[in-house]
Amino acid sequence: MHSSSPPLTPAPGAIWLPIFAGLCASLVSIGLARFAYTPLIPSLIQAHWFSASDVVYLGAANLVGYLIGALIGHPLARRTSNKTALRLMMLAVTLAFFACGFPLSVSWFFGWRLLSGIAGGAIMVLVAATVLPRVPAARKGLASGAIFLGIGLGIAGSGTIVPPLLSLGLQQTWFGLGLLALILTAASWFGWPTTAHPTTATPSNAPSSPTDPNVYLLFAQYAFMAAGLVPAMVFLVDYVARGLNAGAHVGALIWVMYGLGAIIGPVSYGFLADHLGAKTGIRIVLVLQALAVGLLSISSSFVALALLAVILGSFPPGIVPLALARVHELIPGHHQQQVTWSRATVSFATFQALSGFAYSVLFNASGGHHALMFVIAAGAIVVALLLELGSRLFRRSTKFLTLNTGI
16 A cells, blocks of 8 residues: 555645644634633623533533544544545634624533534544654654644633733624634645545554553543643633632733743643653653642732643643654554544543533532632542553562562
């Protein structure tokens, strides 16, 4: 079969255009579609568009959609093409922004937030498989970081764009986000590769070698990371604005700091993967994030909140290239890397959706107790760390027993 090998020496334009398209896709579908919702939460409540409990559930709708999108991304690409699927998903997000400008009902809003999440999940499993095969091996790390930098740019952009848009009105804010998504969709339209599509290169049921147990460990760790990042992602602005009575303006400033961290995350985490290895990088990041989210539950000063927001903001976009690098460390074949990455994304999306609703229920049941959410999130990240340490101890004990018993 000859369809799976991209050109070995693509022209510079052939490298940068797909990378730019991938950056636009992650910026629109996750950076804006998911994270621009967070600084809007206080305004949605204060403008009486929805109740506080409804707003939190509507935030979780995007996470459920992300899971669905991660599951249907490759089947959709097989029926059309990677390029067509990615274009359609970006158009879906754009349409959802404009539709959310009309608060017709909770179910209407839920449906459009769900659709934007579906697009984000599909793009996440397709974008790396579409872009990275066209990039020389020496530049894959940089390209991966550049693609997922779009998430960080979207987070930072939402923190700086949403406040001035809100001065025009809540409906105008949604329309403004839709216009930005439309511009980015148009800018990336012709950047996607037009050659053979990696998704269709090898049948999904092709025989493969036994899976390394470390792959399942990565799935489990990635799942608990998802559970650990949700509270800061969803509740941070509301915690500062309403929970600490600091107001929406201070909440927006903290979100800008979160966005700054999100810009730093993909590059710094990629640096860890390149120089220390993805496995060690994941371990360091988990320790740092567990401390940061735990400290968030007891912090109230602006300086402390700003510093923690930078650290926490680096986590959602940063762990994506870090986990992808770990997949490349563990899996040799390109097709199996695609399959494994898709399954890792599904694992992440499943726990993200389940924890999103679980946190929503707990938040409402506790009367809006933000600190409790952050403590639970810290616990989830600690579990992800302990899984790796426990697995290492298990392998050592098994090896010891084998050497000493001959079993």
